[in-house]
């Protein structure tokens with residue numbers, strides 16, 4: 339099987355762009371990806387697009403054709419919605435289309451406009467990824483849900499807020515050289531521990547910020563890349579997706595995310611490798627505890643062992659398995675519908691040798707992207723590899 | 727909210743909890759779920775029967791929420807908990823105990839209360 343190539347990538351700056359429309363954000367990222375790819379825009383056959391809260395944030399449904407128009411494409415365009423895993427799901431569909439031979443060039447991307455509705459509005463919009471009847475009406479918020487998991491994790495495996503603070507400190511450090519990142523500010527463990535509570539045991543520095551932004555990537559078949567002599571050295575060699583009960587209370591174990599583990603197993607098998615082969619990972623750290631759950635789901639750590647990884651420096655750029663070199667959702671920012679593709683963009687850049695952390699990770703050959711929706715009722719995992 | 731359509735089996739269930747006759751649905755293999763359900767997601771059974779919620783469950787995990795949605799703004803800070811009632815778990819607001827004194831494993835009963843912000847009904851746990 340020939341593996342689709344990541345041929346061009348584009349991101350807006352992540353941050354507060356409260357007066358910019360979603361279509362403007364996506365146009366910037368999409369055009370950047372097309373320019374970067376060297377692909378004739380007329381060859382693009384479809385747009386697969388991720389967005390979660392467009393109806394609430396911009397009163398705009400049916401965004402995919404609008405976004406195709408915004409980047410000047412007259413192609414079939416479909417929106418994928420899987421909460422915060424929306425554009426991870428879009429990547430997966432693009433990969434499957436390219437592999438099947440159904441298409442040779444697909445623009446995949448996502449965007450989200452969030453800051454214009456304020457903290458309370460964004461908290462409300464994010465909460466609807468949970469079960470409306472049985473969770474939201476019981477006061478569940480997105481941070482609250484992860485707080486429930488954090489407490490369950492501490493109870494089952496041990497660990498404390500200080501361990502989580504190290505995750506935040508590490509990801510802020512990683513974001514310092516990332517020009518697209520929202521929070522380029524060094525923080526200390528003390529800063530994180532002293533921050534106001536959002537939903538205990540999670541404080542403000544355990545949470546990703548509210549972010550506007552867009553991401554895009556041009557994916558092409560290997561054959562198309564070869565025919566057009568494109569510079570495309572990174573391939574998507576594995577894809578996986580898992581699902582779970584929507585409501586957290588229906589899960590057997592409140593301190594694990596089996597949907598992500600299923601997605602990872604499938605993606606590894608697809609790529610013909612395993613967790614031991616992974617050099618770098620971009621994982622869905624919407625909250626610090628989420629990074630811990632993610633690296634365990636990816637098999638990089640056994641259950642209960644991930645909590646110490648950041649504190650021990652193992653997931654830092656200078657450690658054995660760098661996680662979230664971009665700064666992660668925590669410091670890069672989390673425009674939810676854009677996040678899955680942004681992770682692929684970040685990984686591709688590092689694997690191509692384009693990273694501020696190149697001195698530490700310059701020989702990275704295999705990366706994994708882990709994108710999770712809600713309390714991980716949806717998860718996608720993609721394996722990216724340097725292929726030439 | 728009286729100007730709103732009822733949410734089918736959910737509102738029926740809330741009525742039952744309010745009357746002290748709360749139930750969950752259970753398949754013949756003992757998997758428990760909150761209604762409405764037509765099929766057990768674990769085993770595919772369509773033979774689901776209403777089973778009384780035990781008088782008390784145990785707090786499985788909880789959080790004190792400080793930053794809420796607009797629908798809970800006047801309720802903050804409040805405690806949301808997941809409570810284990812054997813084959814089924816329920817999420818609700820935990821009241822009648824100082825947030826600092828909540829513990830995993832503490833026994834609580836289930837009832838219905840009002841959300842301060844909107845007056846909407848909500849599942850409310852209280853210590854037993």
Ligand SMILES: [Zn+2]
Pocket residue numbers: 753754755756757766767768769770771
């Ligand atoms: Zn069953």
